[in-house]
Amino acid sequence: MADEKVVGILVGRENTFPHAFIDRVNSKKMGVRAEFCKLGGTRMDDPMPYSVIVDRISHEIPYYRAYLKKAVLDGCVVINNPFWWSADDKFFECCLAARQGVAVPKTVVLPQKSYVEGVVAESLRNLDYPLDWKSLTDYVGFPAFMKPFVGGGWKNVYKVHSIDELIWSFDQTGELGMILQEGIDFEKYARCICLGQSNIKVIRYEPGNPFHMRYVVDDDYFGEELLARIERDARTLVSSLGYDMDTCEFAVRDGIPYAIDWLNPAPDMDYYSVTPTYFEWVVENMANLVIERALNGYTPGAQYRWDRFLDAAPPPAGLPVRDWTEFAHGELIGAHEEQRATQKSAKAPTAPNPSVQKESKVQSGQGGVPETRDMPSDGGPSLPHPVPDGETTP
Ligand SMILES: Nc1ncnc2c1ncn2[C@@H]1O[C@H](COP(=O)(O)OP(=O)(O)O)[C@@H](O)[C@H]1O
Ligand SMILES: [Mg+2]
Secondary structure, three states, X not given: OOOOEEXXXXXXXXXXXXXXXXXHXXXXXXXXXXXEOOOOOOOOOOOOOOOEEEEOOOOOOHHHHHHHHHHHHOOOEXXXXXXXXXXXXXXXXXXXXXXXXXXXXXXXXEOOOOOOOOOOHHHHOOOOOOOOHHHHHHHHOOOEEEEEOOOOOOOOXXXXXXXXHHHHHHOOOXXXXXXXXXXXXOOEEEEEEEEOOOEEEEEEEOOOOOHHHXXXXXXXXXXXXXXXXXXXXXXXXXXXHOOOEEEEEEEEEOOXXXXXXXOOOOOOOOHHHXXXXXXXXXXXXXXXXXXXXXXXXXXXXXXXXXXXXXXXXXXXXXXXXXXXXXXXXXXXHHHHHHHHHHHHHOOOOOOOOOOOOOOOOOOXXXXXXXXXXXXXXXXXXXXXXXXXXXXXXX
């Protein structure tokens, strides 16, 4: 068919969903054909064959993520938006959700346990440490959960009951960015499969069951009122982040659903875990979603500031130009001169102290957070410090 639209799917090891999805789209004969994407060494001007790409794996294959960003530039609808997915994290999500009236556990974002090679104590001069574990745990209480702020599959998720357990767990986390979170002692748990930002299937979920028995078909489980609240909250979460394919988890305590995890932009859609009932729902609704997007297109609109970078229009003519380099130099020179004047007028000359100029190394303790930060006394208030060799600037 000449004007047939093509939907591509990028997958990892999963076996049940992709074939069922492709077959379902194709069987609908709506002028939209689905297939597995084939990629390998993409040139800048390669044509974009896909109207829609369903991305189930780019979080693990960075080349795919780079390809998908270019695909967006070429007008392809990518599910999920690779720009936002790259930017998202669980701490930001909790802060946003709280402002939107969705209940979330009290959450703290932690400095990392360790750093890439080349980061020494001097690199961390903005960091206030040792951490005040007592005050942080007073805030979240015990038991608490510590987990990566970007992650999935229950990897590196720790449930801790004391500061000792917390520090031991923290010491296992290496360079991972972690959040510490109030544990919700729940009476019910829900997992919602959320498609197209508005289509929500709330499912009873038993996190304590063996993997293949966690989703439970029990549509009356939550009752009308709680179900409506979970649906509404899930819609708020996914629509504000623009996820077209996601799952949201809620732990219900005293009748209130607390959002636990909704950073699942490649959610489990396997026949053997979501149950045949919900598998059918997912396949049918995903097929309808991509057909709709392929036929009508979709832009996330002005939701993301970096959409502006995709707009090649030049800035409006006549904008005043400011020379930021000169401006910055002016400020620094001022601070430098001020400091020299102070030093001259001081009675005792400020000789460098070799004992504090020794090479500063990150030291372990208190959960591995560096304890010492001997600073050479070289710094005026606003003079930039040279970046130590090998430091990776974020
Ligand atoms: N704050 C919390 N309160 C209660 N249970 C939690 C909390 N955080 C995580 N859990 C439990 O740990 C599991 C894994 O945590 P989650 O945030 O979903 O990580 P992942 O992204 O790896 O799936 C959840 O499904 C839930 O059972
Ligand atoms: Mg989860």
